[in-house]
Amino acid sequence: MDASLLPRHIGIIMDGNGRWAKKRLLPRTAGHIQGAKAFRRCLRHCIDLGIGCVTFYAFSTENWKRPKEEVNAIMKLFSDYLDEGLDISEDDVVMRFIGDVTPLSDALKKKISDLQSDTADNHGLVCNIAVNYGGRDDILHAVKRLIKEGADPETLDEAALSDKLYTAGLPDVDLIIRPSGEQRISNFLIWQAAYAEYVFMDVLWPDFSEKDLDAAIEEYSKRNRRFGGI
Numbered sequence: 511m512d513a514s515l516l517p518r519h520i521g522i523i524m525d526g527n528g529r530w531a532k533k534r535l536l537p538r539t540a541g542h543i544q545g546a547k548a549f550r551r552c553l554r555h556c557i558d559l560g561i562g563c564v565t566f567y568a569f570s571t572e573n574w575k576r577p578k579e580e581v582n583a584i585m586k587l588f589s590d591y592l593d594e595g596l597d598i599s600e601d602d603v604v605m606r607f608i609g610d611v612t613p614l615s616d617a618l619k620k621k622i623s624d625l626q627s628d629t630a631d632n633h634g635l636v637c638n639i640a641v642n643y644g645g646r647d648d649i650l651h652a653v654k655r656l657i658k659e660g661a662d663p664e665t666l667d668e669a670a671l672s673d674k675l676y677t678a679g680l681p682d683v684d685l686i687i688r689p690s691g692e693q694r695i696s697n698f699l700i701w702q703a704a705y706a707e708y709v710f711m712d713v714l715w716p717d718f719s720e721k722d723l724d725a726a727i728e729e730y731s732k733r734n735r736r737f738g739g740i
């Protein structure tokens with residue numbers, strides 16, 4: 511595909527792990543384990559396609575309402591992933607965790623901080639993993655920072671607020687993919703998605719394949735984006 515038709519920034523809502531497991535009479539955590547494999551597959555395919563930036567919604571500010579065992583299992587998957595390290599195809603990736611990581615365990619925070627600093631000077635795809643992330647929280651956090659820094663309301667503009675979001679310096683999200691048949695935003699990148707194209711797909715996240723990503727990008731490339739113009 512013509513590189514100019516590729517989205518610069520893709521957002522992915524990794525949804526449907528629980529239903530994937532339920533269909534197989536497995537515990538929900540089995541769905542998350544397969545979901546983590548789908549995440550790795552999808553990240554590798556984004557690299558192969560030459561995508562500049564991808565944000566995976568891994569754990570929302572609302573996901574703490576889930577049973578403790580499930581929350582712990584998801585945190586363990588993050589921790590295992592950080593222990594495994596990146597594979598060779600991911601060598602040049604810049605890894606970032608976006609969201610408020612303060613409630614995570616000290617051990618997990620240390621691993622996150624190490625991976626972020628180890629990859630900060632890379633030049634390839636930027637991969638954001640959104641953990642304890644909420645779009646409203648992102649905006650509120652940005653506004654608090656602006657107030658603390660004494661921003662002047664007369665001159666404050668959209669760029670200044672964007673610059674305080676967790677995604678500061680990255681392009682707005684062009685394409686948001688939500689598998690699992692649900693058609694909602696669920697508090698994901700709500701500021702950054704002002705002009706995003708949405709592609710909703712029926713596949714459950716653990717089954718999400720390279721072909722599904724290709725299909726979503728193909729659909730995106732056919733959309734006529736007008737950004738409020740004609």
Ligand code: FPP
Pocket residue numbers: 524525526527528529530542545546549566567568569570573584587588591639
């Ligand atoms: C939503 O599906 C999924 C989650 C809240 C967890 C997502 C986490 C992973 C895929 C693991 C990611 C791992 C790494 C290493 C980034 P759901 O449980 O709400 O599914 P359901 O709607 O079918 O119940």
